[in-house]
Amino acid sequence: MVEYQRILSNLYDGLALFTKGRIDVDENTELVGDLNLDSLQIMELLLTIEDRFDISIPVSILPDVKTVRDLAMQIEKITQSE
Amino acid sequence: MGIFDKFQALAANRRELETLGIDPFGVQIERIISPTEGLINGRHTILAGTNNYLGLTFDPECIAAARTALEFEGTGTTGSRMANGSYSGHRKLEQELAAFYEKRDAIVFSTGYQANLGLLAALVGPGDVVLLDADCHASIYDGCRLGGAETIRFRHNNAQDLAKRLRRLGARAADALIVVEGIYSMLGDHAPLQEIAAVKCEFGCYLMVDEAHSLGVLGERGRGLVEELDVMADADFIMGTFSKSLGSAGGFCVSNLVELDLIRYSSRPYIFTASPSPATIASTRSALRKLASGSQLRQRLHDNAKHLHAGLTALGYTLGAPPSPVVAVVIEGRIEALKFWKDLLHHGVYSNLMLPPVTPNGVSLIRCSVSAAHTTAQIDAVCAAFADLRLTV
Numbered sequence A: 001m002v003e004y005q006r007i008l009s010n011l012y013d014g015l016a017l018f019t020k021g022r023i024d025v026d027e028n029t030e031l032v033g034d035l036n037l038d039s040l041q042i043m044e045l046l047l048t049i050e051d052r053f054d055i056s057i058p059v060s061i062l063p064d065v066k067t068v069r070d071l072a073m074q075i076e077k078i079t080q081s082e
Numbered sequence B: 001m002g003i004f005d006k007f008q009a010l011a012a013n014r015r016e017l018e019t020l021g022i023d024p025f026g027v028q029i030e031r032i033i034s035p036t037e038g039l040i041n042g043r044h045t046i047l048a049g050t051n052n053y054l055g056l057t058f059d060p061e062c063i064a065a066a067r068t069a070l071e072f073e074g075t076g077t078t079g080s081r082m083a084n085g086s087y088s089g090h091r092k093l094e095q096e097l098a099a100f101y102e103k104r105d106a107i108v109f110s111t112g113y114q115a116n117l118g119l120l121a122a123l124v125g126p127g128d129v130v131l132l133d134a135d136c137h138a139s140i141y142d143g144c145r146l147g148g149a150e151t152i153r154f155r156h157n158n159a160q161d162l163a164k165r166l167r168r169l170g171a172r173a174a175d176a177l178i179v180v181e182g183i184y185s186m187l188g189d190h191a192p193l194q195e196i197a198a199v200k201c202e203f204g205c206y207l208m209v210d211e212a213h214s215l216g217v218l219g220e221r222g223r224g225l226v227e228e229l230d231v232m233a234d235a236d237f238i239m240g241t242f243s244k245s246l247g248s249a250g251g252f253c254v255s256n257l258v259e260l261d262l263i264r265y266s267s268r269p270y271i272f273t274a275s276p277s278p279a280t281i282a283s284t285r286s287a288l289r290k291l292a293s294g295s296q297l298r299q300r301l302h303d304n305a306k307h308l309h310a311g312l313t314a315l316g317y318t319l320g321a322p323p324s325p326v327v328a329v330v331i332e333g334r335i336e337a338l339k340f341w342k343d344l345l346h347h348g349v350y351s352n353l354m355l356p357p358v359t360p361n362g363v364s365l366i367r368c369s370v371s372a373a374h375t376t377a378q379i380d381a382v383c384a385a386f387a388d389l390r391l392t393v
Helices: A004-019 A039-053 A059-064 A068-081 B005-020 B060-073 B088-101 B112-123 B138-147 B159-175 B193-203 B260-264 B278-292 B295-314 B334-346 B376-390
Strands: B031-034 B037-040 B043-047 B105-109 B129-133 B150-154 B177-181 B206-210 B237-241 B251-255 B326-331 B352-354 B364-369
Touching (some): A004 A039, A004 A068, A039 A068, A059 A068, A059 B150, B043 B376, B088 B105, B105 B112, B105 B260, B112 B138, B112 B206, B112 B237, B112 B251, B112 B260, B129 B138, B129 B159, B138 B150, B150 B159, B159 B193, B177 B193, B295 B326, B295 B376, B326 B334, B334 B352, B334 B364, B334 B376
Parallel strands (some): B129 B150, B206 B237
Antiparallel strands (some): B031 B037, B037 B043, B105 B251, B237 B251, B352 B364
């Protein structure tokens, strides 16, 4: 199991690759609405996170993910079950 | 939030294209002259973006077969295979496809998209796991989603990444389904199918290969990458389409597994769709016979592909993959790609424009598909158009 704060910190690092530090990101930031990430960029972000935590994130979680917090919670759930 | 609010970004994109005077998604071929030539905006244009790999759309025998079917069986079946739209031709085509692949049986679907949708939605459901190559076609993603399976992507063409993800599944790996394509449509690159098949065998799971772009293109008898790399026996499901090398419309799946027949009775995209028209089935059967005996056509296709690939490479363009019937040219910048596509059309060459997010790695692509029916002069003319535009990029 990986702690929530560590997941969040890794997500911020991953998102910085797309925002280039131009946008402040917090748990309430929306991946599409605020950061304008397209589906490909979200997939790239997931691949990075998967490698970092040695997990596989099912594509089917994506409809439930709107904010950074949603994604962090999904990842936490996956790491708890593995 | 209104139901149309979700279209705002799309509407902005459409407005941008209108401002630029470019509409790559609304091209109309006013008159089709041959498999490789059409009249677009009143101009004779070389068709270099059609997927008509073997150029069979105007084959006299295919046309004659379709005409006979039209005359004797009518314009349509007006029903689904399950209810009232199964004619003897549908079943004969299935048997001929099974014989062609030396597999136990086949199912014919009304489109290639529906073949993936129908097969996957029925085959993998809640509790099942599918591992698909990240660059798989939308129909594969949609089929997995419709079925409700746990869908995990692995890095494109990376058998080690696939193995890593299977290992994480533990005991569940033995029942997982791996899905890959023979030739990937965006860049024209091939799957490392021997490595993928070795991983499949290591974990004892199932393998599905989508040969939509490789049927008729690869393999001694045109059976795709599974034949080319001698992994036919490891492919549990082989999917293909009629709308590329076979010059009509439809799709299929072949398999040695007895359970394939049960897919018919549980696949909603199969059950609730009108079956292919008699003319479509007749021309497809005729084209399949041509394809099976058509090593000359394949040779001409590969010669043309190498010709175009070498020409564009010599001009200094960055291409997506080694020579293949899909020749994808990388253009830096979305707007630049839009303008390049438009200029290419003005030079009398119709190609396909592919923009992010449907492209791998966010690149913009001018995608040319080569046909056995292209003449050497036509390939030269395509290269000349690219040469002219090279000066302006």
